[in-house]
Amino acid sequence: MTWIDIGAIDDIPLRGARKVKTRDGCVAVFRTDEATVYATSNTCPHKGGPLAEGIVHGAKVTCPLHNWIFDLETGEAQGADEGRIRTYPAKVEDGRILIDAAVLGQRAA
Template structure:
């Protein structure tokens, strides 16, 4: 894996998100707890809502347009909704958020 430093964990608000622009497209980074982050597609498959503007609760995000809920671990839509968002490996080292560049490269090649 090739890790890309995308910023300090404090750059992402607690129970909030930040949009990160990469060469492979935009990725939403969600901070669900003091030291817990997830990275996923920023676009809801239902109506292309910007997930980085959604409501973060537990390890889920709710789309701001039509209330679809996605599990940030798996990308799967919850409840009666069917759909999925891409998720990407992310880790924290010394307070810095690192995103898996190889996973992003696979996305752009698809």
Template sequence: MSQFVDIGALEDIPVQGARLVRTAQGCVAVFRTADDRVFALDDRCPHKGGPLSEGIVHGTSVTCPLHNWVFDMNTGAAQGADEGQVGTYPARVEGGRVLLDASALPRRSAA
């Protein structure tokens, strides 16, 4: 069963930017697209551990700031010649608030 929690106002996330959400289960990067859609992904790039929350958002993709790997925010899959995957989590906007499905987060301790 989904358990959506309010993590803040949509306006708190820059357009084509991200905010880092620290949870007991780990860090999640919550992204806002140019058309105000939100996506939530693991914050750690599988290539060299780069912080995706500091990456560049373009369309529904994010580029890792370390070595330019590009991930589809819909699926978490690396694009192009790169191979890898990051976890994705249900997120939505209701009444100008960003909601994240806390029940879908991995069960691990925070670093």
């Protein structure tokens, strides 16, 4: 894996999210507890809702437009909804959020 630094964990509130611009496009980064982060596509497949503006609960996010719920680990929609968002490997090291650039780059190809 090729890790790139996309920001400080303290820039994302606990149980919050931010949209982060990378050279390969924007991703949503979610912080679910003190040192756990997830990175996904920022667009809901249902109506294009901005997921970084959604409600984070546990390891899930609820789309702010139509309340679709996505698992941040798998990207799968929960409940009766069908759909999936793209997920990207992410981790925290020394207070910095790192994302796998190789996987992110595959999205742009």
